[in-house]
Amino acid sequence: MPEGPEIRRAADRLEKAILHQRLLSVHFAFERLKRFEAPLAASTVSRIETRGKAMLTHFDCGLAVYSHNQLYGRWHTSKPGQTPRTSRSLRFAVHGSRADILLYSASDIDVLDADQIDRHPFLSKLGPDALNADLNATELVHRLGEARFRRRRLAALLLDQGFVAGLGNYLRSEILHAAALAPTRSAASLCETERQALAHACLDITRRSYRHAGITNDLALARTLKSAGSSFEKRRFAVFGRDSLPCYQCHAPILKAEMARRIYWCPDCQR
């Protein structure tokens, strides 16, 4: 499943295609949303907000289209009328005068006003978004100490969208490696230095992935690996997907285990 950085980059592409543009029509596949097609088409898209893995396409009229891609949803942009050839079913489309944005296969779609966004069962439970520039390490250190989070194993806590929104499976492994913490540790077991390291890694690794198109590995190392002919998938991660390969820092073989989902870590660097 795409994680926060991939969703935000998709939102950037959609914004570039459709923002503030005169609209020709809006389409929903679901009968319950058809009544919103005309009012949204008479408006324009003012902003595409991401909250973790959810997206809010805000229109000037005050309504927003909520979408969550889950495993299957895919966004496309295209020139007006040039619908991509795909066997996927179109669920939501905004047809602009210069571009179309099209959401395929997603089923979790709704139209919400500001109050409904505040009360939304999924959105209202989300923790702060790792890509929100206002979120800082101090706030995350504070959250690590909260009763609802402190007993949890870090491997589980980092997948909990109520703790920090936008983290997913590859980010979990990469953040714990950057923080030099074993996935079996609990938040309560961390000393102040370790809490700081984890909070900074949550923010730094997620933001690095967003800015560098999915690279969470040390950037200088990733550049060296690229020069040596390494493929994108082989150079992008420090530990994720690298089971049995040597750690770039200490050369110990990377371990893999199932903790809700597959997780990777270095037994020497991560204590």
Ligand SMILES: [Zn+2]
């Ligand atoms: Zn190591």
